[in-house]
Amino acid sequence: MFQIHVSTSINGDDTEFSCEADETLLDVLRDRLGLTGSKEGCGTGDCGACSVIVDGRLVCSCLMLGAEAQGREIETIEGMANGSELHPLQQKFLDHAALQCGVCTPGFLVAAKSLLERNDNPTEEEVRYWLAGNLCRCTGYDKIVRAVLDTAKEMRKSPKTKKTAAKKRVKA
Amino acid sequence: MNFQAGKDTLKRKFDTVGTRTPRPDGLDKVTGRAQFGADLTAPGMLWGMILRSPHAHARIKSIDTSKAEAVNGVHAVVTSRDFGPCPDDVLDIRENVMARGKVLYDGHAVAAVAATSRSAARQALKLIKVDYKVLPHVTDVDEAMKPSAPILNRKLFTKGLDKTPRKPSNIAERFEFGHGDVEAGMKQADLVIERTFKTEATHQGYIEPNACLANMGSDGRADLWCCTQGHFMVRQVCSALLGMDASALRVTASEIGGGFGGKTTVFVEPVALALSLKASRPVKIVMSRSEVLRASGPTSSTSIDVRIGMKKDGTITAGDATLRYQGGAFPGSAVPYGAMAAFACYDLKAVRAVGYDVIANRPKQAAYRAPGAPMAAYAVESVVDELCKELNLDPLDVRLKNASSDGSKASYGPNFDVIGLRATLEAAKAHPHYKARLKPNQGRGVACGFWFNFGGETSVSLNVSADGTIGLSVGTPDIGGSRASIGNMAAEELGVPHDKVRCIIADTASLGYNDVTDGSRVTFASGLAAINAARDAIGKMCERAAGIWGIPVDAVTWEDGAARPSSPNAGNHEPLTLADIAAQAGATGGPISGHCEINAEGAGVSFATHLVDTEVDPDTGYVKILRYTVFQDAGKAIHPSYVEGQFQGGAVQGIGWALNEEYIYGEDGKLQNPGFLDYRIPVASDLPMIDAVIVEVPNPGHPYGVRGVGETSIVPPLAAISNSVSSAAGVRMTQLPMSPPRLLKALGRI
Numbered sequence: 012m013f014q015i016h017v018s019t020s021i022n023g024d025d026t027e028f029s030c031e032a033d034e035t036l037l038d039v040l041r042d043r044l045g046l047t048g049s050k051e052g053c054g055t056g057d058c059g060a061c062s063v064i065v066d067g068r069l070v071c072s073c074l075m076l077g078a079e080a081q082g083r084e085i086e087t088i089e090g091m092a093n094g095s096e097l098h099p100l101q102q103k104f105l106d107h108a109a110l111q112c113g114v115c116t117p118g119f120l121v122a123a124k125s126l127l128e129r130n131d132n133p134t135e136e137e138v139r140y141w142l143a144g145n146l147c148r149c150t151g152y153d154k155i156v157r158a159v160l161d162t163a164k165e166m167r168k169s170p171k172t173k174k175t176a177a178k179k180r181v182k183a
Numbered sequence: 184m185n186f187q188a189g190k191d192t193l194k195r196k197f198d199t200v201g202t203r204t205p206r207p208d209g210l211d212k213v214t215g216r217a218q219f220g221a222d223l224t225a226p227g228m229l230w231g232m233i234l235r236s237p238h239a240h241a242r243i244k245s246i247d248t249s250k251a252e253a254v255n256g257v258h259a260v261v262t263s264r265d266f267g268p269c270p271d272d273v274l275d276i277r278e279n280v281m282a283r284g285k286v287l288y289d290g291h292a293v294a295a296v297a298a299t300s301r302s303a304a305r306q307a308l309k310l311i312k313v314d315y316k317v318l319p320h321v322t323d324v325d326e327a328m329k330p331s332a333p334i335l336n337r338k339l340f341t342k343g344l345d346k347t348p349r350k351p352s353n354i355a356e357r358f359e360f361g362h363g364d365v366e367a368g369m370k371q372a373d374l375v376i377e378r379t380f381k382t383e384a385t386h387q388g389y390i391e392p393n394a395c396l397a398n399m400g401s402d403g404r405a406d407l408w409c410c411t412q413g414h415f416m417v418r419q420v421c422s423a424l425l426g427m428d429a430s431a432l433r434v435t436a437s438e439i440g441g442g443f444g445g446k447t448t449v450f451v452e453p454v455a456l457a458l459s460l461k462a463s464r465p466v467k468i469v470m471s472r473s474e475v476l477r478a479s480g481p482t483s484s485t486s487i488d489v490r491i492g493m494k495k496d497g498t499i500t501a502g503d504a505t506l507r508y509q510g511g512a513f514p515g516s517a518v519p520y521g522a523m524a525a526f527a528c529y530d531l532k533a534v535r536a537v538g539y540d541v542i543a544n545r546p547k548q549a550a551y552r553a554p555g556a557p558m559a560a561y562a563v564e565s566v567v568d569e570l571c572k573e574l575n576l577d578p579l580d581v582r583l584k585n586a587s588s589d590g591s592k593a594s595y596g597p598n599f600d601v602i603g604l605r606a607t608l609e610a611a612k613a614h615p616h617y618k619a620r621l622k623p624n625q626g627r628g629v630a631c632g633f634w635f636n637f638g639g640e641t642s643v644s645l646n647v648s649a650d651g652t653i654g655l656s657v658g659t660p661d662i663g664g665s666r667a668s669i670g671n672m673a674a675e676e677l678g679v680p681h682d683k684v685r686c687i688i689a690d691t692a693s694l695g696y697n698d699v700t701d702g703s704r705v706t707f708a709s710g711l712a713a714i715n716a717a718r719d720a721i722g723k724m725c726e727r728a729a730g731i732w733g734i735p736v737d738a739v740t741w742e743d744g745a746a747r748p749s750s751p752n753a754g755n756h757e758p759l760t761l762a763d764i765a766a767q768a769g770a771t772g773g774p775i776s777g778h779c780e781i782n783a784e785g786a787g788v789s790f791a792t793h794l795v796d797t798e799v800d801p802d803t804g805y806v807k808i809l810r811y812t813v814f815q816d817a818g819k820a821i822h823p824s825y826v827e828g829q830f831q832g833g834a835v836q837g838i839g840w841a842l843n844e845e846y847i848y849g850e851d852g853k854l855q856n857p858g859f860l861d862y863r864i865p866v867a868s869d870l871p872m873i874d875a876v877i878v879e880v881p882n883p884g885h886p887y888g889v890r891g892v893g894e895t896s897i898v899p900p901l902a903a904i905s906n907s908v909s910s911a912a913g914v915r916m917t918q919l920p921m922s923p924p925r926l927l928k929a930l931g932r933i
Contacts, residue, residue, distance in 0.1 A: 047222040048215015053472040057859035088215035101213040108824035111663040113212030114440025143868040151835030
């Protein structure tokens with residue numbers, strides 16, 4: 012079947028791939044590029060497990076075509092940690108036991124990162140509404156919301172993590 | 184050195200147990216490295232896809248797959264013809280994974296293809312021609328029980344009746360539990376209330392769709408990777424369906440993205456194996472969300488009558504219930520569990536619960552967290568609440584007055600051992616939540632819940648490495664942090680830091696048989712087996728120390744992670760730590776490992792009390808959860824964070840069931856909402872924080888006092904929320920979910 016050639020950037024790496032016209036970005040990430048951290052929970056944009064950041068915008072990668080990645084900057088869960096140094100959100104999710112099965116976790120982390128890049132001091136209600144597009148069936152969200160609020164608090168206190176986050180944002 | 188209940192029970196001082204250690208799979212899960220069912224690929228892999236019935240009930244006149252087979256890239260097409268004879272106990276599963284002769288529900292599998300790309304597979308599915316003769320269907324439980332209902336299975340005659348009926352029926356079986364004279368009990372009451380309730384089917388709603396990768400060679404050997412709650416069960420069922428030796432099939436459990444009971448059976452796995460066999464290539468099948476909702480197991484929809492008598496002082500004189508559960512197109516709904524659990528919270532002289540297992544044109548139900556119990560508790564706890572209101576009694580006082588306690592005769596037969604229901608009620612009564620003020624349109628609901636808990640067949644292997652670290656292999660897939668809790672129990676027993684133990688889920692070729700991760704059994708049973716395996720290894724390490732010191736083994740004791748002479752008489756030897764002994768293992772007799780193979784008994788039953796405040800908007804029918812507190816007996820919380828997580832997660836699944844979630848079937852028998860947009864599970868903005876209060880009444884059947892905690896948390900919420908909403912709205916609700924239209928109707932607004 013006819014394939015489209017695409018040049019893009021994924022987690023800072025220049026990336027080339029070919030895909031069929033009806034393949035989603037999620038299909039491409041998972042099946043062509045081996046980036047299986049983004050999950051397909053629904054394929055219809057309802058669960059947020061496939062959340063990625065495209066040119067600084069939070070999107071469900073199941074709702075975007077792979078061909079639309081041409082010339083874009085894409086961030087996935089695989090690019091969230093800086094080498095062996097976890098992003099503060101990743102560390103807080105572990106500290107707060109904010110995951111049980113963990114399949115929704117990549118999507119929550121990407122979505123929460125996108126929130127904190129826009130609002131470094133969200134209220135509980137703002138966290139809950141920002142994350143309303145991400146479904147978790149295990150936790151009841153309690154520990155996830157606490158982990159995000161605690162991360163925001165720590166990032167506000169620590170100029171280092173704030174700077175790192177700011178730098179990454181500029182890059183994006 | 185196996186643990187025996189009632190002997191060396193209830194260790195009270197712990198180092199690792201009860202602490203909130205990091206989970207061993209945590210890093211992988213926050214970085215995207217963890218591999219779930221759909222994440223594995225194999226060289227030469229094909230994509231499998233399944234064609235599903237568009238009809239609720241139809242006879243398959245013919246299937247023509249020739250055009251599909253001709254599509255470039257298609258390497259195999261299978262139908263029911265590719266599944267040969269199999270043992271009776273898996274006949275229904277064989278028919279559920281691939282329809283034979285008839286399709287029994289919208290979404291029933293009829294054929295499958297394997298192709299080099301998903302687009303080729305999709306194209307092939309469209310070219311399979313199935314000729315159906317559409318038959319009348321029935322999806323509602325009460326309708327399905329009527330003599331005039333369309334009959335799904337002409338060979339099904341109701342079991343459990345005094346006389347076997349002559350006519351086939353959709354009622355598969357009748358069950359009855361209870362004791363005492365119910366009618367005499369009702370006569371002693373000052374008030375008897377009888378109500379009928381209905382609940383809609385809900386789905387487990389795990390975020391990870393069912394997925395597997397099968398690789399079967401022409402020599403009949405196969406490897407299967409899948410997300411499941413029990414890979415030994417998968418091996419057993421799939422090998423039976425494919426006519427293989429069990430040992431010819433090695434199953435590896437992937438990380439599992441939620442199960443809640445829904446992954447305790449097979450759907451796509453046998454199909455992927457059949458395709459792989461036919462194509463001689465690895466085949467991956469991943470269900471879409473729509474397939475998950477249409478064709479994997481939801482829970483039953485139910486219709487329940489409850490009648491309870493109460494004296495003015497709150498004493499319950501008798502309880503009576505009739506429960507009707509449709510479990511989809513095959514027998515086996517959870518109605519017996521519902522009937523057994525219905526009155527389990529109450530110590531009653533006269534109690535009866537009758538259950539009917541009913542089939543209908545819906546997907547075969549699968550277990551869902553405390554299967555059958557939430558609906559039964561909803562009905563019973565609603566009537567108890569109404570009696571309390573009518574007699575002007577405090578709902579917690581009434582429950583305390585009638586609560587089952589140590590030694591009382593359970594409504595389903597046995598006598599309870601040490602139980603924690605009363606402790607959860609007392610904790611609720613003492614909690615500030617119970618005294619908090621409510622505003623207009625707000626209400627508070629109380630309900631209790633019970634679950635049996637299970638032990639089961641369990642095998643664990645504990646290997647001591649030369650560097651003094653521990654590899655712990657268990658066979659129960661980890662659905663919520665159990666590797667952390669089981670590893671911590673082994674570390675506790677051995678006396679080593681928790682991070683010296685690495686707990687993994689071993690494949691079916693590497694360990695003895697393990698029952699499925701179900702019945703809230705894993706932290707209890709695999710934990711018990713891990714403790715026993717640690718004790719086995721300790722025994723061996725004491726033998727090595729005795730040999731090194733040249734003293735008898737009974738003069739060696741194990742304390743704080745080291746072998747020590749048990750008394751000054753045994754000689755003056757410096758302690759040998761686990762690492763010291765491990766380093767010398769080669770020279771002192773070879774590798775050291777501990778094992779435990781057990782059919783674990785003594786899983787203590789579990790109780791919870793839930794408190795919830797809601798606010799009802801009388802104009803829109805919207806219900807807001809204002810405050811929610813769970814009080815549950817964990818026996819002993821091994822890892823408190825994951826115990827709280829179970830309490831919170833169960834409560835929120837219950838909130839979804841009570842307020843939003845339902846399978847909606849049209850007149851045509853088709854599921855109208857097979858997606859997360861219309862099958863709406865709770866999202867973060869629907870909820871407050873869920874307060875979790877861990878009550879600990881140690882289970883005498885476990886060395887550390889553990890009780891399973893996974894399931895009980897979903898039993899009280901339906902009733903607690905309904906009681907709260909009924910109080911806020913001023914009208915008794917008797918149907919779930921309490922969606923805005925249903926509530927507005929009850930309020931007389933529409």
